[in-house]
Amino acid sequence: VAKTSLTSPPWPEVKLPDPVEEAKYHAEVVRKVNGLISAGHYGRLFAVVHFASKQWKITSEDLIMMDNVLEAECGDRIRMEKVLLVGADDFTLVGRPLLGKELVRVEATVIEKTESWPKVNVRFWRRHNLQRKKIIANPQTVLRINTIEIYPCLS
């Protein structure tokens, strides 16, 4: 049959590798990464955490502020679940969509619970004699991420 411009799709054809070879390659990569983690050959770890309906990229010793009230008192240690991604200098562990709890451990402390700066909420409708003024101060919590740890239990 003659080859026209529509016989093959316009994107370059990708040949997938052998499933057996791919499984062997995967197992070797997993073993190497496990070895690295258990030997402790990583420097700083960063993680992407889903918290308070937002996703944050956090490292150790950094500050995060939420616009809500947590039920923990000041000085409480909090463990964050819902970790999406963990990375170091040489490797990253990507979760689909979350990583296991026995893999990663993210700990944070509640530092302070203040209010935000007083925001002014004004409603004004001209020629209708409508003027309302309200001052809003949201409660906020400040967390400091203490540690991010990973354990070598990949599979």
Next chain:
Amino acid sequence: RYVRQLQRLQLLFSPTASDARGARQFVEEVAQDFARQHPDVVLYVSPHSGPGPAPVLRAEYLNGTVREEVIASKTSEEIMQLAIKLANQSGLDIIRIRKPFHTDNPSVQGQWHPLTNKPSILTVQGPRLQPQ
């Protein structure tokens, strides 16, 4: 390792003023519970007699900022809530903060610049560049 940022709480009121009733009730009933719940906060009560200035709850923090809250005509529960709120705060100014996060090490794997993940220029084969 958590250090409360509140240094001391000073309660200045006059026992004879009529609008310091809530402060007096707070001192009589609730102040002991508050002090027991927050053992690392020092609470000073200093009554000044006579019709003096309005009753005030003054909070001093470890970085030197002093915050005064007027407690005239407030019930003792409200004063307790105020005291708890001040105790949980730190002494930073309450202004608009631009970013809700702060890191000292923002990039772990190296910051992205437009030349990461691009093949090196030495292996480019174009009409002009020929690898010799």
